Amino acid sequence: MTKTTGLARAIELLRPPIIEFGTGTLAKLGDWARAKGYQRPFVVAGSSAAARVGMLGLPGDVGVFGTVAPEPDIPNFEATLAAARAHKPDLIVGFGGGSPMDVAKLVAALLDGGQTLAEVVGPEKVAGRRVGLAQVPTTAGTGSEVGTRALVTDPVSRNKWAVQSRFMLADIAIIDPEMTATVPARVTAETGVDAMAHCVEAFTNIKAHPIIDGYALEGVRLVGRYLARAVQNGADHEARAGMALASLYGGLCLGPVNTADGRGERGDLPACPRL
Numbered sequence: 001m002t003k004t005t006g007l008a009r010a011i012e013l014l015r016p017p018i019i020e021f022g023t024g025t026l027a028k029l030g031d032w033a034r035a036k037g038y039q040r041p042f043v044v045a046g047s048s049a050a051a052r053v054g055m056l057g058l059p060g061d062v063g064v065f066g067t068v069a070p071e072p073d074i075p076n077f078e079a080t081l082a083a084a085r086a087h088k089p090d091l092i093v094g095f096g097g098g099s100p101m102d103v104a105k106l107v108a109a110l111l112d113g114g115q116t117l118a119e120v121v122g123p124e125k126v127a128g129r130r131v132g133l134a135q136v137p138t139t140a141g142t143g144s145e146v147g148t149r150a151l152v153t154d155p156v157s158r159n160k161w162a163v164q165s166r167f168m169l170a171d172i173a174i175i176d177p178e179m180t181a182t183v184p185a186r187v188t189a190e191t192g193v194d195a196m197a198h199c200v201e202a203f204t205n206i207k208a209h210p211i212i213d214g215y216a217l218e219g220v221r222l223v224g225r226y227l228a229r230a231v232q233n234g235a236d237h238e239a240r241a242g243m244a245l246a247s248l249y250g251g252l253c254l255g256p257v258n259t260a261d262g263r264g265e266r267g268d269l270p271a272c273p274r275l
C-alpha cells in the first residue's frame with residue numbers, strides 16, 4: 001500500500017509581514033513606529049512588562065494598560081478595551097506573555113466598537129482593523145506574537161472563548177530573547193512546555209502538513225536542548241534564545257495546523273530518530 005505524504009494537500013500560511021528575532025531587536029520597535037508615523041501608541045501589558053514600557057522606545061503620546069491578568073477573563077479584557085478607547089490610539093502594542101498579547105489582538109480588532117467580543121468568537125468573524133498592531137513577547141511559550149488567535153476566559157463557565165482572525169495578525173512581531181531573562185524558573189518551565197505542546201500537537205495532528213513539520217520538529221529539538229538550561233539558569237542567554245525560537249516555531253505551527261486535533265498516529269511518517 002502506498003502511504004500518503006500529504007505533500008500536495010492545500011494549506012494557507014499567515015505570518016506577520018515583519019518578524020524581528022534576536023538580541024537587541026527590541027530597538028527596532030520605536031524605529032518602525034516612527035517610520036510608520038504612529039503618534040498615539042497604546043501598550044497592553046502584564047504587570048511585569050508594565051514596569052518596562054519605557055524600554056520600548058515608542059514615539060508620541062504613549063498610553064498603557066498594565067494590569068492584564070494571567071489567563072485574562074472577559075472583564076479584564078473589557079477594562080483594557082475601555083482604557084484603549086479613552087486613549088484614542090493609532091497603534092496597539094502587546095507587551096508581555098500570551099495573556100497581554102492575546103488581549104492586545106482583541107483590543108485592536110474591537111477598538112472601533114462595531115462588533116462585540118461575543119460576536120467575533122470563532123473563526124474569521126472580525127470585520128477589520130483600523131489601527132496598527134505590534135507584538136513583543138516577554139515569555140517563551142505561546143507563540144501568540146505570530147498568530148491569529150486570542151483566548152479569554154468566561155468567568156461564569158470558566159470556558160475559554162477563542163477568537164481567530166487574520167485581522168489579529170501583527171504588523172510586526174519583535175522577539176528579543178533578552179525580554180525573557182527575568183521570567184521565574186517555574187513560569188519558564190510552564191511556558192516552555194506550552195511551546196513543546198504546540199509543536200508536538202502540530203506534528204501529530206490529523207491536519208499535519210510537511211510545510212509545518214519542519215517548524216514542529218525543530219521546535220521540539222530546541223525545547224529538548226534548552227528548556228532545562230533556561231529553568232536552571234535564567235541568565236543563560238543561549239538557552240533563552242533557544243526557547244524564544246522554539247516558542248516562535250510553535251506559534252508558526254498554530255493556525256494552519258491547529259492543536260488538539262491529533263489522532264495519535266502518523267501513518268505517513270517514520271519514527272524521527274533525530275529528535
Ligand SMILES: NC(=O)c1ccc[n+]([C@@H]2O[C@H](COP(=O)([O-])OP(=O)(O)OC[C@H]3O[C@@H](n4cnc5c(N)ncnc54)[C@H](O)[C@@H]3O)[C@@H](O)[C@H]2O)c1
Nearest residue numbers: 046048070071097098099138139142144149151179182183
Ligand atoms: N494565542 C495563542 O495562540 C495562545 C496559545 C497558547 C496560550 N495562549 C494564552 O496565553 C496565555 C498564557 O500566556 P503565557 O504562558 O505567556 O503566560 P502569561 O502571559 O499569563 O504570563 C505568566 C506570568 O509570567 C509573568 N511574566 C511574563 N513575562 C515576564 C518576564 N519577562 N519576567 C517576569 N515575569 C514575567 C506574567 O506577569 C504572569 O504573571 C493564556 O491566556 C493562554 O490562553 C494563547
